[in-house]
Amino acid sequence: MALFRTSSLLSGPLEPADPEEAKKTPITREEIALVHAPRGPIAEQFRSLRNSVQALNPDGAPRTLVLTSAVAGEGKSVAAINLALALTEVPGTRVLLVDADLHRPSLEGYLGLPRRQGLTELVRGACPIDRAIRQTSANNVWLLGAGELPQNPSELLGSERMRTIIAQFKQRYTYILIDTPEALTISDASLLGAQADGVLLVVRLNATPRHLVEQTYNLLEGLGANVLGTCLTGAGIASDGERYAKR
Numbered sequence: 001m002a003l004f005r006t007s008s009l010l011s012g013p014l015e016p017a018d019p020e021e022a023k024k025t026p027i028t029r030e031e032i033a034l035v036h037a038p039r040g041p042i043a044e045q046f047r048s049l050r051n052s053v054q055a056l057n058p059d060g061a062p063r064t065l066v067l068t069s070a071v072a073g074e075g076k077s078v079a080a081i082n083l084a085l086a087l088t089e090v091p092g093t094r095v096l097l098v099d100a101d102l103h104r105p106s107l108e109g110y111l112g113l114p115r116r117q118g119l120t121e122l123v124r125g126a127c128p129i130d131r132a133i134r135q136t137s138a139n140n141v142w143l144l145g146a147g148e149l150p151q152n153p154s155e156l157l158g159s160e161r162m163r164t165i166i167a168q169f170k171q172r173y174t175y176i177l178i179d180t181p182e183a184l185t186i187s188d189a190s191l192l193g194a195q196a197d198g199v200l201l202v203v204r205l206n207a208t209p210r211h212l213v214e215q216t217y218n219l220l221e222g223l224g225a226n227v228l229g230t231c232l233t234g235a236g237i238a239s240d241g242e243r244y245a246k247r
Ligand SMILES: Nc1ncnc2c1ncn2[C@@H]1O[C@H](COP(=O)(O)OP(=O)(O)O)[C@@H](O)[C@H]1O
Pocket: 031, 042, 069, 072, 073, 074, 075, 076, 077, 078, 079, 106, 233, 234, 235
């Protein structure tokens, strides 16, 4: 029996992105604190995370950062968008958000954009960079969506071409934020984390068991990733914020 992914059956092949189409779509989701409540405590926490990221990179050299977590649903994708917006509050900072969660992509959804060709097609050489990346309505934030979901994401993400593409991104953007699936059950985040300049471990407060966070940390570091610290997410985190220290 042949198995097909429901998404491609229902929607057909994805169209290439119009690089201009996203510029007029405002970001409206409540989770995106930098837009929805820019003076609130959650936005401030992302600014503080931004400051920590920048403090580790005083020269402002182009950097790739992977966001991952131990288990699903901890707030990686939302954190990636908030961090992108916080980073671009600093003049001259250009951020590319990459949806490398080829199992459950969500960045386009959070930004209110239609699914288009993206990372998969770019790595396969089926779509040029200018038709895969869209400028968003947020100043200096660009998006590379996931594109078609491949049968074997790890093969694609671990390919030589993926490395070449990331090197190209570093010539154009200051920060490349790579959203990935959870690290404990899917190997993609470890694969990308080992290649990136740094990894941020997203942890939902009072939800993720501590031993799973430690297991994830050890897994990533064991594979050569540079885990910069944790980004704590979840309601009511105002007084705590994110810790950001290499252990
Ligand atoms: N800062 C936040 N405030 C409110 N809800 C959030 C926040 N971060 C994440 N969420 C919610 O948690 C769920 C999972 O978030 P998401 O970023 O998609 O997780 P992941 O990418 O880790 O799977 C979503 O329903 C999202 O709306």
